[in-house]
Amino acid sequence: MHVVAGVLVDGAGRILIAQRPPGKHLAGMWEFPGGKLEPGETPPMALERELDEELGIAVDPLSFEALVRIPWTYGDRAMLLEAILVRAWTGEAKALDAAEIRWADPRDIDPALLAPADRPILAATRLPSHYPITPPDVSVDDALALLASALARGERLLQLRLPGLPTEAVHGMVAQVLPELRALGATLLLNRDIEGARAFGEGVGVHLAASQLHQLDARPLPLSQVVAASCHNADELARAAALGCDFATLSPVQVTASHPGAEPLGWPRFARLAEAASLPVYALGGLGPDDGMEARLHAAQGVAGIRGFL
Template structure:
């Protein structure tokens, strides 16, 4: 069965809302909502196909777009490759040129709309930011609180509280305080034993590679309404993350780092190869910073994660 190559768009308006279209009843997966787009013709460049399809379907001209995620999905009757781009600037007023209903929705509202199964990683990618801040180790709780407060003021929207050298009780107390700081501003990801899950219902959980190997076969430890992430370092762990149904991963180390000098770096080419084999939104980690965002997107990543590169200079 030949895999159908589709160019699709997460189109963001000036208010960051996202444009959806509803599939006609007679179409494959009819009646469900989708991110606009259509088939890539033989020999056609993906971005050109996207621009053509959006002009035909919505009457808009794409002015700014970049890769977001690629998704391979096998339906019983069809195999698809969704080549998804984020469109952040366009000309014209979108309208259903083919009679299809349209809706502008917030990223959070995406969870309320029924999509084809292949679209779930796109929904996640559309909801996640491009930067993932991981807190440095070795800081006192007061320093961590000040740094997180400043990072939130600077627009960070995804924070992992990583403090491997803290006593459990101290970490848990700090998690309560930082959860309060993040409320309404950013998603907090915690680390630790899964027995703690019930104590922090508003937080997501970031699994270590060891936890991923231990728990993957059991599936998600909590419902899809909470974020679940995992640390991955190669194809085997990416496959375990998919088996477990995690929402996103970090893939590391991309380049040599001070914190893990003995770890063999993946390099950009290997990272891109691994991401092509995975449908999970991934942040590249290790020796990268904001200046590597464009390169990360071209490699197929959601964005970049970092410790020192994103930690405010308080």
């Protein structure tokens, strides 16, 4: 079943969510407005029709921007949920087919209120286009300087990966930058360190290694903290989605100095894997900030990297 969802974004950056009415599957849960494609419809055509029927607004499909495609299964019902950003419309949105509609900042929406298939869409609205990762061989002072520089230029999602330093030193760094992270609404992910992320709470999450994915039985942190995972194939992407990770990195896309013996995926294979994943995916490996457009054209949320970003 092919379903299209509209992510309406107003001038204040708020998005619209709708509550499913009584009597429907997942009644009472919130979702992004939209519905099933009818025979002969393209996703833009279906979304234009659905938003007219459900909200009473007129939209221009030429202004649509693809956000993310989420394959999902509810019991024995399989579907492809295609989310499209909508930034321009005429008319005032009304709850014509929902129990209620609500405008909210994406950061203020509790993912637990959303239907499970809509949670990756919310994650995609929150995630930036860049995901810098600290070089693994820098000192504490250099790492702090790199983080400060990245935050100053607008980066809002970073990974702290310093395998050569003691855990106490890494946690000391986090304690120093945490007030600024929270003031800016930024997120710092600790590499592999679930307990550290749990202890720091707001503003800190964890980036799981691929080896951790099959060691866990459930999402290791609450929905209020970001969980990501390093993936290299379809099985790892599926496991990351099953654990409820907010996003994954998929690597290596190109030849990279950090893993010179690894066979690169290349963009076509990356796109096939990312489109089949049930969560947002960053392209990683031999890439820099200038590869962002290419990554978006191949189903990526954005690009991640080390020395090209920090």
